[in-house]
Amino acid sequence: MQRSFARRGVASVIILALAACGGCRGRQHAHVLKQNDANMVGSHVAGAETYKPLIEESVAKLLGREAESAGIQPAGLNGQVGCKRICFVGVENRSVEEIGDFKEQIYEIIDSHISESGIFQSVSKRFVDAALMETRLRPDQLFLPNNRRMFAAALEEVGQPFDYLLFAKITSGTTGSNGDYQRDYLLTLELVNIQTGDNDKESATLRKGYHKSALGKFKHYGL
Amino acid sequence: MGITNAEVPNDEGMTKHEARRLGKVKLCPCLPAMCSLRHSAFVILSSFVISHSSFLCTGCATHADHLRDIRSAYFAGDLDRAEKLIDVELGKRRGDAGVLKLERAMIELCAGRPASAERLLREVRDEFDHLEQRDVAEETVSMLTDDQRRAYAGEDYEKVLVRAFLSLANLMTDGQDAAAYGLQVAAKQQEIIQAGCVDSDDNPKLAYQRVAVGAYINAMLHEASHSNYDDAERAILQVAEWQPDFRFKADDFERVRYGRHSEPGNGVLYVFALVGRGPYKEEAVEVPTSAALLVADRILSVTGKHTLPPTIAPIKVPRVVRGSSRSEIPVFVDNDPEPRGKMETITDIGKIAVQQAEAVAPQVLGRAIARRVVKKGAIYATKEAVNRGSNPLAEFGLDVIGVAWEATESADTRCWGMLPDTIQVLRIELPVGEHRVSFPSGWNSIAGIPTFCGEKIEISDGRNTYVLACFPDSRLVGRILVSQP
Numbered sequence: 001m002q003r004s005f006a007r008r009g010v011a012s013v014i015i016l017a018l019a020a021c022g023g024c025r026g027r028q029h030a031h032v033l034k035q036n037d038a039n040m041v042g043s044h045v046a047g048a049e050t051y052k053p054l055i056e057e058s059v060a061k062l063l064g065r066e067a068e069s070a071g072i073q074p075a076g077l078n079g080q081v082g083c084k085r086i087c088f089v090g091v092e093n094r095s096v097e098e099i100g101d102f103k104e105q106i107y108e109i110i111d112s113h114i115s116e117s118g119i120f121q122s123v124s125k126r127f128v129d130a131a132l133m134e135t136r137l138r139p140d141q142l143f144l145p146n147n148r149r150m151f152a153a154a155l156e157e158v159g160q161p162f163d164y165l166l167f168a169k170i171t172s173g174t175t176g177s178n179g180d181y182q183r184d185y186l187l188t189l190e191l192v193n194i195q196t197g198d199n200d201k202e203s204a205t206l207r208k209g210y211h212k213s214a215l216g217k218f219k220h221y222g223l
Numbered sequence: 224m225g226i227t228n229a230e231v232p233n234d235e236g237m238t239k240h241e242a243r244r245l246g247k248v249k250l251c252p253c254l255p256a257m258c259s260l261r262h263s264a265f266v267i268l269s270s271f272v273i274s275h276s277s278f279l280c281t282g283c284a285t286h287a288d289h290l291r292d293i294r295s296a297y298f299a300g301d302l303d304r305a306e307k308l309i310d311v312e313l314g315k316r317r318g319d320a321g322v323l324k325l326e327r328a329m330i331e332l333c334a335g336r337p338a339s340a341e342r343l344l345r346e347v348r349d350e351f352d353h354l355e356q357r358d359v360a361e362e363t364v365s366m367l368t369d370d371q372r373r374a375y376a377g378e379d380y381e382k383v384l385v386r387a388f389l390s391l392a393n394l395m396t397d398g399q400d401a402a403a404y405g406l407q408v409a410a411k412q413q414e415i416i417q418a419g420c421v422d423s424d425d426n427p428k429l430a431y432q433r434v435a436v437g438a439y440i441n442a443m444l445h446e447a448s449h450s451n452y453d454d455a456e457r458a459i460l461q462v463a464e465w466q467p468d469f470r471f472k473a474d475d476f477e478r479v480r481y482g483r484h485s486e487p488g489n490g491v492l493y494v495f496a497l498v499g500r501g502p503y504k505e506e507a508v509e510v511p512t513s514a515a516l517l518v519a520d521r522i523l524s525v526t527g528k529h530t531l532p533p534t535i536a537p538i539k540v541p542r543v544v545r546g547s548s549r550s551e552i553p554v555f556v557d558n559d560p561e562p563r564g565k566m567e568t569i570t571d572i573g574k575i576a577v578q579q580a581e582a583v584a585p586q587v588l589g590r591a592i593a594r595r596v597v598k599k600g601a602i603y604a605t606k607e608a609v610n611r612g613s614n615p616l617a618e619f620g621l622d623v624i625g626v627a628w629e630a631t632e633s634a635d636t637r638c639w640g641m642l643p644d645t646i647q648v649l650r651i652e653l654p655v656g657e658h659r660v661s662f663p664s665g666w667n668s669i670a671g672i673p674t675f676c677g678e679k680i681e682i683s684d685g686r687n688t689y690v691l692a693c694f695p696d697s698r699l700v701g702r703i704l705v706s707q708p
Contacts (some may be wrong), residue, residue: 092453093454129449136483137483138452140452
């Protein structure tokens with residue numbers, strides 16, 4: 001019995017030591033998602049599952065309202081009567097999270113939606129960036145009338161007049177509970193009329209719960 | 224409690240086991256095959272240990288030994304020789320190609336071939352990502368030999384720095400991917416820290432100091448866009464948190480929060496320098512642990528049925544050693560006799576490497592002890608299998624094999640050995656046009672004045688220009704790289 005026990009003990013030690021290091025090394029794989037495949041849900045921060053609905057909702061609201069309202073006399077260019085010229089300055093991230101490579105994509109999606117709407121015609125981002133560099137103005141300084149005029153003049157000089165400035169801003173609010181937390185994401189689109197200074201805001205919100213365990217969802221939000 | 228056949232007393236009142244020890248029982252004649260198997264086990268183990276010992280004894284030089292000449296050549300500025308030595312090693316040690324490619328990439332970067340350096344670094348990044356997964360066969364072999372048998376997946380700080388150097392190398396070419404690599408620096412750090420708590424709640428990697436150069440590059444690029452000041456501000460706050468003694472953090476924050484990239488008619492020069500000799504690993508002996516293990520195996524040998532191989536060969540573990548450091552380098556612009564400023568450390572690689580090694584030292588030591596336990600256990604099991612307890616000579620022979628087996632272990636000293644001790648940076652706003660940037664590089668003993676090395680640069684309105692130089696000691700190694708993506 002003693003010998004058997006010793007054998008088993010030694011064998012166990014070896015097996016345990018090897019098992020502790022267990023696992024297999026595999027190659028990374030990838031697949032192309034279908035149109036109707038759901039987005040992956042970010043476990044620690046927001047991702048496509050958050051930003052895409054926010055963009056869709058806020059842009060739809062903004063375009064819907066603008067379509068109903070009687071617009072100002074558009075700046076017009078090359079006979080494109082009826083289209084308001086819009087200068088999308090950029091996306092400002094004031095949330096608690098880094099959005100990393102999503103920022104450029106958020107800009108592009110919003111810009112594409114606006115351009116495709118038929119209500120607005122957008123100024124190319126390359127012109128916008130060049131004008132910001134030329135004037136050395138920060139996006140947040142464009143709310144001052146003098147700065148706005150200077151910026152508009154810089155774009156007019158290169159044949160890109162515009163009627164509106166558009167700003168996008170992402171903010172967040174966090175509520176914590178015993179290690180789990182809920183984060184509310186808000187995307188706000190702010191349209192500023194450069195002639196009058198009037199502004200129009202639309203926003204979309206999305207709430208997301210982050211939990212330490214799979215049961216966290218049921219604990220805080222029920223079945 | 225049950226009783227096995229071996230414990231049933233025979234006619235003389237002895238168990239078979241006792242009788243066998245006294246030589247008063249014959250082995251069962253119907254089990255010649257079993258005896259043969261036991262003998263085979265003994266022969267296989269002996270052959271494995273002996274062949275492995277001879278293999279290791281003939282080539283037991285560690286990576287640290289191989290690296291010594293390469294580092295010397297590189298730090299002396301002899302890039303050609305360093306390159307040749309690495310190529311020789313690459314030919315001989317294909318299993319360590321990843322870590323050797325890192326050294327090669329440093330040479331490429333300093334020699335003024337950043338695109339080639341970027342390609343190599345990208346290969347290593349992908350290889351390390353693959354190798355950081357566990358492989359049971361490799362782990363088993365490493366338990367029976369040593370950690371050098373495992374494919375090298377890089378230390379945590381190396382995995383992060385690969386991405387930081389990718390960003391720097393890309394800045395010196397077209398700069399198109401520099402921001403992406405910069406983001407990868409932060410993402411990899413986060414991934415490493417999160418992975419540190421898989422096995423327990425106590426995560427030693429939470430104490431890791433972060434590599435701030437990636438965040439700094441991101442801040443620099445966001446600011447140069449003239450529109451992403453919010454991201455620049457966020458990145459500078461990360462820099463301030465991750466490299467708290469970075470002297471320019473307050474100025475940088477003030478500028479990205481309230482100011483602007485540069486005055487009209489000006490551009491910005493960023494000077495990066497790879498300064499000092501970086502950390503490396505050497506083999507260290509864990510004396511207290513070895514002594515404790517020796518005492519433990521002696522106790523077990525006295526109380527157990529068989530002896531265990533004594534822990535004569537000490538337990539060896541890698542130890543990260545800081546290389547030589549150098550103070551901040553002054554930067555001169557045009558013919559101004561006064562320096563325009565002194566560079567500031569944005570990432571203290573030596574400190575980070577030592578700190579990370581200390582954080583995971585218990586795990587490294589734990590693996591070394593587990594290996595010894597496995598080896599001693601294997602010898603013990605062999606003694607049981609061949610049942611040589613009655614033969615002190617065989618018992619002694621197996622102990623000798625065990626000691627020899629343990630003595631073949633070497634610490635895994637593989638590391639990225641050509642890293643600098645620090646990465647330093649200086650931001651200078653300059654008027655548009657051509658300038659010359661220079662650094663002190665040695666001392667003219669005849670004239671009694673410092674010598675300088677420099678390079679012409681072009682500053683464009685509202686844009687960044689980048690300079691990268693390598694100063695392992697007081698002299699420049701390789702070329703000064705200039706880029707305006």
